Amino acid sequence: MDMKQPFVRLFVVLVAAFVVPVASFAQQEAVLSGAVRDTTGGVLPGVVVRAVHEATGNSFEAVTDEAGGYRLAVRVGLYRISADLSGFATVTRAGVEVLVGQQVVVNIEMQPAALQETVTVTAEAPLVDVTRSRVSGNIDPRQMQELPVQGRNWMNLTMLAPGSRVNAVREVPVTSEVSSVGVQMNLDGQQVTNMVALGFGQPRYSRDAIGEFEFVANRFDASQGRSMGVQVNAVTKSGTNQYAGTFSGYFRSDRFNAADHVVGRVLPYSNQQISTTFGGPIRKDRFHFFGSFEYEREPQTFTYTTPYPKFNGSLIGTRKEYKQLGRVDYQFSPQNRLSVRLSRYDNRIPYDSRYTGGSDRTMASAIGTNRRSEQVLATWTQVLGNRAVNEVKGGHSMFHWNQYAHVRNSNTLPGMTPGIGAPNILMNGFTLGQTHAITPQDIGEDFYTARDDLSLSFNRGGRHDLRIGGEYMYHFTFEDVCNQCMGQFDMRGGPVPANIEALIGDVWDVSTWNLAPLSPITRFYQRAIAMDSSPYSRPSGNSGFTEYAPRHVYASWFQDNWAVTPRLTLNLGLRHDLSIGAFVNWVSYPPFIEAGRPDDTNNWGPRLGFAYSLIERTVLRGGYGMYYAEMTGQPAIFTLRNVQQITPQILNDGRPDFAANPFNGPAPTYEQAARLLCSVERRTGCLRPTLQLNFVAPDLKSPFSHQASLGVQRQLTSMMAVEADWVYTGNQDIIVSRNINLSFDPATGANFPFNDISRRPYPDWGNLSINRADRDQRYHALQVGLTKRMSNRWQASATYSLGAQWNFDQLPLNPGCGNPMTWTAATGFTCDVPVTLAPDIAENDWYLAEDGDGTGTSQRHRATFNGIWDAGYGFQLSGLYVYGDEGWETPQAGVDVRGKVGLQEADSRLRRDGTLIARRSLDRKSMHRVDLRVQRRFRLGSRVSIDGIAEVFNLFDRANYETYVRNEQNARFGRPNPHTNIAYAPRVLQLGFRTQF
Numbered sequence: 002m003d004m005k006q007p008f009v010r011l012f013v014v015l016v017a018a019f020v021v022p023v024a025s026f027a028q029q030e031a032v033l034s035g036a037v038r039d040t041t042g043g044v045l046p047g048v049v050v051r052a053v054h055e056a057t058g059n060s061f062e063a064v065t066d067e068a069g070g071y072r073l074a075v076r077v078g079l080y081r082i083s084a085d086l087s088g089f090a091t092v093t094r095a096g097v098e099v100l101v102g103q104q105v106v107v108n109i110e111m112q113p114a115a116l117q118e119t120v121t122v123t124a125e126a127p128l129v130d131v132t133r134s135r136v137s138g139n140i141d142p143r144q145m146q147e148l149p150v151q152g153r154n155w156m157n158l159t160m161l162a163p164g165s166r167v168n169a170v171r172e173v174p175v176t177s178e179v180s181s182v183g184v185q186m187n188l189d190g191q192q193v194t195n196m197v198a199l200g201f202g203q204p205r206y207s208r209d210a211i212g213e214f215e216f217v218a219n220r221f222d223a224s225q226g227r228s229m230g231v232q233v234n235a236v237t238k239s240g241t242n243q244y245a246g247t248f249s250g251y252f253r254s255d256r257f258n259a260a261d262h263v264v265g266r267v268l269p270y271s272n273q274q275i276s277t278t279f280g281g282p283i284r285k286d287r288f289h290f291f292g293s294f295e296y297e298r299e300p301q302t303f304t305y306t307t308p309y310p311k312f313n314g315s316l317i318g319t320r321k322e323y324k325q326l327g328r329v330d331y332q333f334s335p336q337n338r339l340s341v342r343l344s345r346y347d348n349r350i351p352y353d354s355r356y357t358g359g360s361d362r363t364m365a366s367a368i369g370t371n372r373r374s375e376q377v378l379a380t381w382t383q384v385l386g387n388r389a390v391n392e393v394k395g396g397h398s399m400f401h402w403n404q405y406a407h408v409r410n411s412n413t414l415p416g417m418t419p420g421i422g423a424p425n426i427l428m429n430g431f432t433l434g435q436t437h438a439i440t441p442q443d444i445g446e447d448f449y450t451a452r453d454d455l456s457l458s459f460n461r462g463g464r465h466d467l468r469i470g471g472e473y474m475y476h477f478t479f480e481d482v483c484n485q486c487m488g489q490f491d492m493r494g495g496p497v498p499a500n501i502e503a504l505i506g507d508v509w510d511v512s513t514w515n516l517a518p519l520s521p522i523t524r525f526y527q528r529a530i531a532m533d534s535s536p537y538s539r540p541s542g543n544s545g546f547t548e549y550a551p552r553h554v555y556a557s558w559f560q561d562n563w564a565v566t567p568r569l570t571l572n573l574g575l576r577h578d579l580s581i582g583a584f585v586n587w588v589s590y591p592p593f594i595e596a597g598r599p600d601d602t603n604n605w606g607p608r609l610g611f612a613y614s615l616i617e618r619t620v621l622r623g624g625y626g627m628y629y630a631e632m633t634g635q636p637a638i639f640t641l642r643n644v645q646q647i648t649p650q651i652l653n654d655g656r657p658d659f660a661a662n663p664f665n666g667p668a669p670t671y672e673q674a675a676r677l678l679c680s681v682e683r684r685t686g687c688l689r690p691t692l693q694l695n696f697v698a699p700d701l702k703s704p705f706s707h708q709a710s711l712g713v714q715r716q717l718t719s720m721m722a723v724e725a726d727w728v729y730t731g732n733q734d735i736i737v738s739r740n741i742n743l744s745f746d747p748a749t750g751a752n753f754p755f756n757d758i759s760r761r762p763y764p765d766w767g768n769l770s771i772n773r774a775d776r777d778q779r780y781h782a783l784q785v786g787l788t789k790r791m792s793n794r795w796q797a798s799a800t801y802s803l804g805a806q807w808n809f810d811q812l813p814l815n816p817g818c819g820n821p822m823t824w825t826a827a828t829g830f831t832c833d834v835p836v837t838l839a840p841d842i843a844e845n846d847w848y849l850a851e852d853g854d855g856t857g858t859s860q861r862h863r864a865t866f867n868g869i870w871d872a873g874y875g876f877q878l879s880g881l882y883v884y885g886d887e888g889w890e891t892p893q894a895g896v897d898v899r900g901k902v903g904l905q906e907a908d909s910r911l912r913r914d915g916t917l918i919a920r921r922s923l924d925r926k927s928m929h930r931v932d933l934r935v936q937r938r939f940r941l942g943s944r945v946s947i948d949g950i951a952e953v954f955n956l957f958d959r960a961n962y963e964t965y966v967r968n969e970q971n972a973r974f975g976r977p978n979p980h981t982n983i984a985y986a987p988r989v990l991q992l993g994f995r996t997q998f
Contacts, residue, residue, distance in 0.1 A: 030075065030076050030077045030101050030102075030189075030190075030236055031074075031075055031076070031077050031099040031100065031101060031102065031103050031104070031105065032072060032073065032074055032075065032103070032104040032105070033052055033061075033072070033073040033075050033080065033082070033097075033099060033105055033107060034070070034071060034072040034073070034104060034105070034106055034107075034132070034466075035070070035071060035106050035107040035108040035109060036065075036068070036069045036070050036071075036108050036109075037050065037065050037069045037070075037071065037084055037086075037108075037109045037110075037111060038069055038108070038109075038110055038111070039089070039110070039111055039112075039113075040110060040111075040112055040113075044065075044067075044068055044069030044070075045065060045069050045086060045089070045111060046065050046066060046067045046068070046069055047064060047065060047086060048064065048065040048069070048071070048084050048085065048086040048089075048109075048111070049062065049063075049064055049084070049085045049086070050062065050063050050064070050065060050071045050073070050082065050083070050084050050109075051082070051083050051084075051085070051335075052073050052075055052080045052081070052082045052097075053080065053081045053082075053083075054075070054076055054078050054079075054080060055078065055079045055080065055081055056078055056079065056241040056242065057076075057078075057239065057240070057241050057242055057286070057289055057330070058242050058285060058286030058287075059076065059286065059287075059330075059332050059338070060286075060332075060335050061073045061074070061075050061335060061384075062335045062336075062384075063384075063387055064387040066387065066388070066458070066459075066460060067460060068460045068464060070458070070460070070464055071387075072456075072458050072466060074382065074384075074390045074392070074456060075099060076099075076239075077099055077100055077101050077212060077213060077236055078098070078099065079096060079097065079098050079099075080097045080098075080099060081093060081094070081095045081096075081097075082094045082095075082097055082107060082109075084109045084111060086111060088113065088114055089111040089112065089113060089114055090111065090112050090113070090114050092109050092110070092111055094107060094109070096125065097125070097126050098125070098126050098141075099126060100139040100141055100213055100215070101139065101212075101213050101214060101215045101234055101235070101236050102137060102139065102215035102217070102234050103126070103130070103139065103215075104130060104132050104133060105126040105127065106127060106131055106132065107126070125719050125720070125790075127618075127716060128714075128716045128720075128721070128722035128788060128790065129618060129619075129620050129714040129715070129716045129722055129724075130612065130620070130622075130714070131570065131612055131614055131620050132466075132562055132564070132570045132612055133222070133562065133570070133572055133610070133612060133622075134220065134572050134610030134611055134612045134622040134623055134624045134710070135217055135219065135220045135221055135222060135572075135610070135624075136163065136164055136217070136218050136219040136220060136710050136712070136726050136728060136784070137162075137163075137164075137215055137216060137217040137218060137221075138161075138162030138163040138164065138215070138216050138218070138786060138800075139162075139213065139214075139215050139216075140158045140159075140161065140162065140213060140214055140215075140216070141213055141790075142212055142213050143791060143796065143869055144158060144161070144213075144867065144869070145158065145208065145211060145212065145213055145214075147869050147877065147879045147934070147936070148161075148867055148869070148879050148880075148881055148932075148934070149879060149880060149881065149932040149933060149934035149952040149953075149954065149991075150208065150932075151932065151952075151954040151983050151984070151986070151989060151991065152272075152983050153207075153208045153251065153274055153276075154170065154205065154208070155206070155208040155211050155214070155235075156170050156173075156174055156233075157169075157170045157984070158214075159174035159214075159216050159233060160174070160865060160883060161798065161800065161865050161867050161881065162216035162218065162800070163216075163218060163724065163726075163784050163785075163786035163800045163802075164216065164218020164219060164231070164728065164784055164802075165216065165218065165800070165863075165865075166782075166802070166804070166860065166863065168860075168863070168883055168885035168887065168928045168930075168984065169963070169982045169984030169985065170984070171200065171201075171982060172195075172199075172200055172201045172202060172203040173186070173194075173199060173200065173203060174216070174231070174233060175230050175231055176858050181229065181630045181632070181633075181704040181732075181735045181736050182194070182196065182199055182227060182228055182229070182230075182630040182631045182632070182633060183199075183228060183229055183230030183231070183630065183732075184199070184228055184230050184231050184232070184233065185225070185226075185227055185228040185231075185232050185233070185631075186203065186204075186233045186235070187225075187232065187233065187234050187235065188206070188235050188236075188237065188342075188344075188376070188378075189235075189236055189237055189340070189342055189378055189380065190234075190378075190380065190394055190452075191376060191378045191394065191396050191398065191450065192227070192398070192448070192450065192474075193374075193376055193398050195374070195400045195446070196446060196448075196476065196478075196631065196633050196634055197400065197444055197445070197446050197478055197633060197634040197635070197638075198633060198634075198635065199633055201355065202370075202372050202400065202402055204344075204346050204374035204376070204398075204400065205322070205324055205346050205348070205374075206235075206237070206324055206326060206344060206346070207276055207278075207293045207294070207295035207324045207326065208276075208295075209238075209247060209249070209276050209277075209278050209293055209295065210237055210238055210278065210291075210293035210295075210324070210326045210344075211235050211236070211237060211238070212235075212236045212237060212238045212239075213235070213236060214233060214234060214235035214236070215232075215233070215234040215235075216231065216232075216233055217231055217232040217233075217234065218231050218728070218784070219231075219708050219710050219726075219728045219730065220608070220610060220624055220625075220626050220708050220709070220710055221628075222468070222560050222572060222574050222608055223468070223558035223559060223560040223574030223575060223576040223606070223608045224454070224468050224470055224558055224560055224574075224576075226556055226558070226576050226578050226606065226628065226629065227554075227556070227578060227629070227630065227631035228628065228630060228631070229628045229629065229630040229704055229705055229706035229730075229732055230628075230630075230706070230730070237291070237326060237328055237342060238278070238280070238291050238293075238328075239280065239289055239291050239328055239330050239340075240280030240281050240282060240283075240289030240290045240291040240328075240329075240330065241280065241281065241282070241289060242281075242282050242285050242286065242289075243281060243282075244279075244280075244281035244282070245279070245280060245281060245997070245998065246277065246278050246279035246280065246997075246998055247276070247277065247278045247279075247995060247996060247997050247998075248276075248277045248995075248996045248998075249275070249276050249277070249993060249994060249995035249996065250273070250274065250275050250276075250993055250994055251272075251273075251274040251276075251950070251991055251992075251993035252271075252272070252273050252274075252991065252992050252993060253270065253271060253272040253273075253989055253990070253991045254270070254271045254272075254990075255267050255268065255269055255270040255271065257989070257990035258270060258986075258987060258988065258989050258990070259955075259958045259987035259988035259989075260987060261304075261979065261980075261986075261987055262960040262961075262962070262977075262987055263304075263306070263962075263976075263977050263978065263979045263980070264304050264306065264979060268302045268304065268315075269300070269302045269315075269317060270300065270301070270302060271299070271300050272297070272298070272299045272300075273297070273298045273299075274295065274296070274297045274298075275295065275296045275297075276293070276294070276295040276296075277293070277294055277295075278291070278292065278293040278294075279291075279292055280292065283329075286332075287331060287332050287333075288329070288330070288331045288332075289329070289330050289331075290327075290328070290329045290330075291327070291328045291329075292325075292326065292327045292328070293324070293325070293326045293327075294323075294324070294325050295322075295323070295324040295325075296321075296322070296323055296324075297320075297321065297322040297323075298319060298320075298321055299319065299320045299321075299322075300317060300318070300319045300320075301317065301318055301319070301320055301352060301354075302315050302316070302317050303315065303316045303317075303352055303354070303357040303358030303367075303979075304358055304979050305358060305359065305360075305362070305363065305364060306359070306360045306973070306979065307359075307360055307361065307362070307363065307431065308360075308431075308971070308972035308973065309501060309502050310502075311502040311505070311508075312363040312364065312502070312505075312508060314364065316352050316357060316358070316364060316367055318350075318351030318352040318369075319351065320348070320349065320350045320351065321347075321348075321349045322346075322347065322348045322349070323345075323346070323347040323348075324344075324345075324346050325344065325345045325346075326342070326343070326344040326345075327342070327343050327344075328340065328341065328342040328343075329341050335384065336383060336384040336385075337381075337382070337383055337384070338381070338382045339379070339380070339381050339382075340378075340379070340380045340382075341377075341378070341379045341380075342376070342377070342378045343375075343376070343377050344374075344375065344376045344377075345373070345374070345375045345376075346372075346373065346374045346375075347371075347372070347373050348370075348371070348372040348373075349371050349372075350369060350370045350371070350372070351369045352367050352368075352369060353367075353368050353369060353370045353404070354981035354982075355368075355437075355981070356368040356436045356437050358979055358981065359978055359979065360966055360971065360973045360976075360978055360979075361430060361431050361432060361966065361968065361971055361973075362431070362432040362433075362436055363432070363433060363434075363505075363508050364408075364508050364509065365408040365423045365433070365434050365435060365508050365509065365511075366432060366434075366435060366436040366437075367406070367407045367408070368404050368405065368406055368407070368435070368436075368437055368440050369404065369405050369406075369407065370402060370403070370404050370405075371402060371403050372400075372401070372402040373399075373400070373401045373402070374398070374399060374400045374401070375397075375398070375399045376396065376397065376398045376399070377396055377397050378394065378395075378396035379394070379395050379396065380392065380393070380394050381393045385455075388457060388458045388459060389455060389456065389457045389458070390455070390456045391453070391454065391455045392453075392454045392455075393452070393453045393454075394450065394451070394452040394453075394454075395450065395451050395452075396448075396449075396450050397447065397448065397449050397450070398447075398448040398450070399445065399446070399447050399448070400445060400446050401443075401444070401445035401446075402443075402444060402445065403441070403442065403443040403444075404437070404440045404441060404442045405421060405440065405441045406421045406422040406423065406435055406440050406441065407421070407509070408421070408422065408423040408434075408435065408508070408509050408510070408511065409421065409509060409510050409511065409512075410422060410423060410487070410510075410511035410512065411511070411512045421441065422435055422440060422441065422483070422486075422487045423435040423487060423511050424487045424488040424489065424490055424511070425437075425438040425485075425487065425488070425489040425490070426489075426490045426492055426516075427489070427490065427491050427492060427493060428492045428493060428497050428522075429493050429495075429496055429497060429895050429896065429968075429970040430497070430895050430968040430969075430970030430971035430972075430974075431497055431970075431971065433492075433501075433505070434487075434490075434511075435487060438484075438485045438487070438489055439482055439483065439484050439485065440483065441482075441483050442480065442481070442482040442483060443480065443481040443482070444478075444479070444480040444481075444482065444638070445478075445479055445480070446476065446477060446478045446479070446634060447475075447476075447477040447479075448474055448475070448476055448477075449474065449475040449477075450472065450473070450474045450475075451472070451473050451474075452470070452471070452472040452473075453470070453471060453472075454468070454469075454470045455467075455468075455469050455470070456468055457469070462563075462565070463563055463564045463565040463566065464563070464564040465561055465562070465563050465564075466561070466562040466563075466564075467559070467560070467561050468558070468559070468560035468561075468562075468574075469558070469559050469560075470556075470557065470558050471555075471556065471557045471558075472554075472555070472556045472557075473553070473554070473555055474553075474554040474555075475551070475552075475553060475554075476551070476552045476553075476554055476634075477549070477550075477551045477552075478548075478549075478550040478551075478552075478634035478637060478638055479548065479549050479550070480548050480638050482548075482642065484529045484531070484642045484646060484693075485527065485528055485529040485648060485693070486528070486529060486531075487528075488526060488527070488528035488663075489526065489527050489528065490516075490519075490523055490525075490526050490660065490663075491523065491524040491525050491526075491902065492519055492522045492523045492524070492660070493522070493524060493896070493897060494521070494522040494523060494524045494653075495521065495522035496522075496970070498518070498519065498522070500518075504516070504518055504519065515661075516660040516661045517657065517658045517659075517660055517661040517662075518660075519660045520653070520656065520657055520658060520659040520660040520661075523653050523659055523660045524652070524653055524902055525650055525651060525652045525653060525902060526650075526651045526653075526659075526660075526663035527648055527649060527650045527651065527691055527767070528648065528649070528663075528668070529642075529646045529647070529648045530646055530647045530648070530649070530668070530669065530670070530671050530674045531645060531646045531671060532645050532646065532671050533671060533672075535644075535645040537549075537588065537641055537644065537645060548638050548641040548642065548645075550582075550585060550634060550637035550638050550641060551582060552580055552581060552582035552583050552637070553580075553581040553582060554578075554579070554580045554581075554631065555577075555578070555579040555580075555581075556576065556577065556578050556579070557576070557577050558574065558575065558576040558577070559574060559575050559576075560572070560573070560574040560608070561573045561574070567614075568613060568614040569611065569612075569613050569614075570611065570612045570613075571609075571610070571611050572608065572609070572610035572611065572612070572624060573608070573609060573610075574607070574608030574609075574626075575605065575606070575607055575608065576605070576606040576608065577604060577605050577606070578604040578606070578629045578631070578703070579600070579602055579604065580600070580601070580631060580632065580703070581600050582600070582637075583600070583601075583631075583632045583636070583637065583703075584598065584600075584601075584632070584636060584637065584640075584697045584701050585636075585637045585640050585641060585697060586598045586599070586600060588640060588641065588644055590640075590643070590644045592763075593692070593696070593698075593699070593769075593771065594640075594697060594698070594699050595699070598699055601701075601702040601703045604629040604703055604705070605627075606626060606627040606628055606629055606705070607625075607626060607627055608624070608626040608627075609624050609625050609626065610622070610623065610624025610625075610626075611623060611624060615713075618715065618716035619713065619714070619715045619716075620713065620714045620715075621712075621713050622710070622711075622712055622713070622714065622726075623709070623710055623711035623712065624709065624710060625707070625708070625709045626707075626708050626709075627705055627706070627707060627708075628705060628706045628708055629703050629704070629705045630703060630704045630705060630706075631703075632703065632704075632736070635695045636695050636696075636697045636701070636736065636772050637697075639693060639694060639695035639696060640695070640696050640697045642693070643692050643693060643696050646671070647671060647674045647675060647678070647688070647690045648690050648691045648692075648693065648767075649674060649688035649689060649690055649691070649767070650689055650690070650691045650767030650768055651663050651664070651688070652756060652902075669688075674688055678690065678765070679764070679765040679766075680765040680766075683765070689758075689765060689766050689767040690766060690767060691766070691767035691768045691769065691770075692766075692768070692769045692770055692771060693770055694738045694770045695736075695738055695770075695772055696738075696769075696770060696771045696772060697771070697772055698771045698772050698773060698774075698816045699816055699817075700774075700816050700817065701736070701772055701774050702734055702774050703734070704732065704733065704734045704735050704736060704774065705732075705733055705734060706730050706731055706732045706733065707729070707730070707731040707733070708728075708729065708730050708731075709728070709729040710726050710727065710728045710729070711726065711727050712724060712725050712726025712727060712728075712784075713725055713726075720789055720790050720792045721787070721788065721789045721790075722787075722788050723785070723786070723787050723788075724784075724785070724786045724787075725783065725784070725785045725786075726783075726784050727781070727782070727783055727784075728780075728781075728782050728784055729779075729780065729781050730778075730779075730780045731777070731778070731779050731780075732776075732777065732778040732779075732780075733777050734774040734775065734776075734777075735774070735775075735776035735777070735778065736772050736773070736774055736776075737772070737773055737775070737776045738770045738771065738772055738773070739770065739771065739773050739813055740768050740769055740770055740771075740901065741762070741763075741769045741771050741813075741815045741816070741822075742755075742761050742762055742763050742766055742767070742768060742769040743755065743761070743762075743813070743822070743901065744760050744761065744762055744822045744823060744824040744830060745821050745822065745823050745824075745836060745838060745842075746823070746824070746825075747823045747825060747834065747836045749839070750836065750837050750838045750839040750842070751838075751839050751842065751899055752842065752899050752900075752901060753824065754899070754900030754901075754902075755768075755900055755901050755902040756900060756902060760824055762815070762822050762830050768902070771816070773814065773816075775811045775814060776808070776809070776811060777808070777809040777811070778806060778807065778808050778809070778850070779806065779807045779847070780804060780805070780806045780807075781804060781805060782802050782803060782804025782805070783802065783803045783804070784800070784801075784802045784804075785800065785801045785802070786798065786799070786800045786801075787799045787800075791869070794870065794871040794872075794873070795868065795869065795870040795871065796868065796869050797866070797867065797868035797869070798866075798867055798868075799864070799865065799866045799867075800863075800864065800865045801862075801863070801864045802862075802863045802864075803861060803862060804860070804861065804863075805849065805850075805861055806849070806850040806858055806859065807847045807848065807849060807850060808847070808848060808850045809846070809847050810843050810844040810845060810846055810847075810848055811843060811845070812838065812843045812845050813838075813842070813843060814832070815832060817832075818832035819832065819833075820832045820833065820834060820835050820836060821836055821838060821843075823836050839911075840917060841899075841909055841910050841911040841917055842899070848920060849920070849921060850888075851888070851889055851890055851891040851920055851921045852887070852888040852889060852890050852925060858888065859888030859889050859890075859921060860885050860886055860887060860888040861886055861888065862884075862885070862886045863884065863885045863886070864882075864883075864884045864885075865881065865882065865883050865884070866881065866882045867879075867880065867881035867882070868880060868881075875937050875938040875939065875940075876935070876936070876937050876938075877934075877935075877936040877937075877938070878933075878934070878935055878936075879933075879934045879936070880931065880932055880933040880934060881931075881932050882929075882930070882931050882932075883928065883929075883930045883984075884927070884928065884929055884930075885927065885928045886925075886927045886928075887925035887926060887927055887928055888921075888925055889921035889922070889923060889924055889925060890921070890923040890925060890965060890967055891910065891918065891919075891920045891921055891922065891923065891967070892910075892918050892922060892923050892967050892968070892969055892974070892975075893909070893910070893918075893967050893968045893969065894909050894910060894911055894912045894913075894918060894969055894970075895968040895969050895970030895971070896909070896911075896912065896913050896970065897909065898911045898912070898913055898915075899911065912969070918969075923965060923967065923975060925962070925965065926960070926961070926962055926977075928959075928961045928985075929957075929959045929961070930954075930955050930959060930961060930984065931955070931956040931957055931959075932952065932953070932954045932955070932956065933952065933953050933956050934950060934951070934952045935950075935951050935952075936948050936949065936950050936951075937949045944998060945996070945997070945998045946996070946997050946998075947994060947995070947996045947997075948994060948995040948996075948997075949994055950991075950992070950993040950994060950995060951990070951991075951992055951993075952990070952991040952992075952993070953988065953989070953990055953991075954983075954986065954988070954989045954990075954991070955986060955987060955988045955989065956988065957988075958987055958988040960987075961980075961984075961985045962977035962978075962980070962985060963977075963978065963980040963981065963982055963984075963985040964977070964978045965977050965978065966978060
């Protein structure tokens with residue numbers, strides 16, 4: 002690819018963003034609004050309201066309208082607000098704190114000048130929002146800086162916000178489907194979510210570079226979208242009128258750690274993090290800069306605890322992470338402001354926790370990963386008179402990673418690509434070789450974004466604050482992969498042989514593996530064979546391709562926050578999302594998809610809400626909306642992989658050396674394989690290709706959710722507020738993969754064995770795993786939150802939720818079918834006849850969700866608490882507590898009784914004896930975690946201080962478990978696995994320092 006192209010595209014996007022006069026509303030950091038009245042209650046038009054940002058000196062001005070109202074789009078931070086009108090005393094209100102995403106209402110009363118020249122008061126921003134109905138929570142700058150966070154990943158603090166459902170943050174703060182986006186992460190209003198694979202590799206930023214963030218759990222307004230779940234809105238720090246910086250270090254060591262609760266000993270561990278920031282004025286009150294850099298070094302230990310001692314042991318590697326950010330802000334005048342930010346993140350991981358360690362795989366599973374993300378954003382804000390603000394954003398976001406295996410091979414199996422990597426060998430309750438079949442790989446994406454926003458206010462039947470907007474994104478996914486070029490074996494035709502350790506000479510060297518004796522339990526072998534050239538991409542060798550999957554993403558919206566009366570505000574919005582090319586509509590692959598398929602264009606999302614002030618400081622709020630998710634890049638790139646290769650599924654023909662020689666000779670080339678396809682000529686030994694996970698179906702559409710809430714906010718005192726909300730999220734059309742090459746016997750409700758080729762709807766094909774948009778979920782919860790902001794030297798907040806999720810056990814439907822595909826001698830293949838399937842296949846009914854990976858899907862009760870106390874004499878104490886009941890899991894039978902012969906079919910609940918495993922029959926142990934920080938500040942002059950910091954994570958050394966062995970065929974069934982997320986670690990001590998100057 003021409004390296005000049007990304008820069009050319011970025012230049013074009015920036016020029017378009019700053020020149021084209023699109024009318025739309027900004028994703029401004031926050032809003033100050035209110036009304037100005039005299040002592041009799043009469044409105045005062047023409048008042049000059051000025052808000053001065055205390056840290057930077059930036060000023061924001063507005064003039065009250067005929068109803069005495071004003072509205073200022075402002076930055077987050079502390080403000081001094083003044084109101085001036087001839088004949089009246091100037092009113093100044095100081096100490097008003099505005100957090101990201103908030104609309105703070107500050108009403109002002111003015112007295113005649115004859116009574117007093119000026120009136121100055123100290124005021125706190127209200128803790129309840131009387132203008133909006135969405136359910137959200139803020140993590141303020143003190144929490145960002147002072148709460149204990151193991152690993153210093155600020156995203157972990159999302160768990161403290163009302164509406165959070167997880168007990169540990171992995172890469173995203175929600176439970177999300179593979180292809181359907183349930184969260185968008187926005188930094189300074191720029192979408193920065195990695196859309197190739199949502200569950201890993203998200204960009205990271207130094208905790209010291211993030212000022213604060215907002216977690217919107219339910220019903221965000223029409224100016225935000227592309228998520229059917231939540232939004233995380235974070236803002237970076239900026240320079241102030243004082244030159245200031247920090248230099249800090251944080252250190253963990255196994256010398257201070259408790260023993261691991263799974264392996265029963267202290268695991269080798271150390272971690273060092275160094276962070277620095279610096280910022281200040283280039284021109285006081287106008288021009289400021291800020292920069293940050295963070296380095297992390299983490300030697301990691303991954304332990305293998307299989308039932309086979311030869312395969313057990315530990316792998317130790319050192320992960321290194323680099324985070325950089327720079328930002329400048331220039332205020333030309335109170336009416337014009339420009340901000341530019343650049344950031345970069347690198348993470349070098351020799352052993353990826355997703356594929357390393359555990360009780361059900363060997364060290365051959367280990368895979369290394371390198372990740373990088375970069376962003377650039379420019380924001381120009383204009384005040385257009387007293388009623389309008391226009392904001393334009395243009396930027397670029399990039400994410401790129403590569404993966405590599407550690408195990409060696411010398412082309413010892415027919416067709417295996419020589420070099421680094423091992424075949425993927427699935428056994429009952431155990432994986433022998435490489436656990437990730439698409440490694441090595443090199444994958445990335447580019448986003449080019451232009452957004453232009455306008456806010457406009459007017460009075461007609463009450464006050465209207467309009468938000469009208471539009472956005473364009475060019476999303477470009479690219480990859481260079483080795484797609485199953487090492488091959489995959491399904492050896493689940495019987496138990497793991499007792500002499501398995503003797504058959505594997507050196508787990509790190511495939512040439513020492515004696516696979517022939519495993520032929521009796523081998524059901525099939527499959528391996529991708531790539532084209533020499535392709536109309537969709539360029540070949541890259543190693544049975545892989547560099548694929549290009551561009552898409553054009555558009556959004557437009559209208560939002561009206563209509564204050565009908567002083568007590569009632571209606572939130573009325575409408576959003577339209579359009580993604581052109583998300584399902585690679587230009588690709589043809591008969592008989593499954595044809596080129597020219599229509600895009601999903603009917604994605605209209607209404608947003609309706611209300612906020613009603615029952616009495617002073619008490620607000621009733623609620624509403625409903627539809628929210629469309631953006632698709633990840635997986636359906637597009639997986640489809641491109643499949644159409645450029647043949648992946649024959651070779652069933653075991655009974656030869657004693659089948660596992661060592663599945664092709665019964667040399668592996669065919671693509672041209673040779675194409676001539677051997679059963680669709681060309683059905684004969685003994687003809688090849689039946691498969692389609693792997695996430696191949697698009699012709700009828701795919703965008704997933705979406707219905708969201709609703711009803712609740713109340715009450716400000717108890719000037720410093721404390723409580724809230725309670727019932728929330729509902731109904732996800733529909735979630736994308737899942739299903740084998741469509743199965744038919745069912747209407748007499749028994751069971752599938753015909755996959756080995757019976759005559760009962761396959763597509764007899765010339767193997768396993769056809771195609772995306773289907775037919776998974777539905779429902780979630781109901783009561784969410785309660787308490788906030789006490791900083792006063793009298795302490796602050797605290799707490800949350801509690803009682804919730805439940807139901808999933809629908811959908812019938813397996815092929816594209817274009819309303820019933821499962823059945824076969825009888827009289828009808829042949831048909832999907833026109835209703836059929837009741839066996840309960841282990843599909844119950845066609847709702848069931849309480851189970852947890853499969855420790856993500857909290859089945860959790861009912863969850864509670865958090867956090868607090869900060871300035872104890873005096875330079876001491877500060879802070880901490881947090883997280884409780885979750887962790888829910889239940891459904892065990893796996895680990896056998897394929899139905900003979901589906903798919904790579905995931907051992908996940909079935911049907912045992913060999915015909916009994917059915919009950920759902921949610923494995924109770925996960927509840928999580929209790931207390932993290933504590935003690936800090937002592939030492940003053941080194943008027944401008945310099947150093948903080949000594951001691952933090953203890955999991956203070957009481959609670960045995961918290963992340964995942965369990967669910968496969969009944971594994972000797973360790975029901976026991977916990979070693980943790981891969983530090984939220985489940987035993988007690989850990991961290992020592993640190995922070996210098997401020």
